[in-house]
Amino acid sequence: MNCIKCGETIPEGRLKALPGAKTCVNCSGVKMKGVVTVMKGEGDHTWIETIHLDHEDHQKYMEQEHKTKIPREEE
Numbered sequence: 001m002n003c004i005k006c007g008e009t010i011p012e013g014r015l016k017a018l019p020g021a022k023t024c025v026n027c028s029g030v031k032m033k034g035v036v037t038v039m040k041g042e043g044d045h046t047w048i049e050t051i052h053l054d055h056e057d058h059q060k061y062m063e064q065e066h067k068t069k070i071p072r073e074e075e
């Protein structure tokens with residue numbers, strides 16, 4: 001059983017969990033939106049902004065977040 005979108009093989013586990021699944025995790029995830037909250041502004045003028053991202057953008061965002069938040073244990 002292959003994904004109808006990208007042609008990748010759909011893992012057996014996914015087919016067991018979702019019988020009749022026609023797309024792989026990546027492709028089915030496109031519909032899922034990731035939500036990130038970011039703090040904007042400075043000092044007394046801060047607010048939380050909620051940004052809705054599609055799956056791909058959300059992953060990119062998380063990767064970037066991760067890169068900028070790597071703890072520097074050496075210092």
Ligand SMILES: [Zn+2]
Binds near residue numbers: 003023024026027
């Ligand atoms: Zn796919």
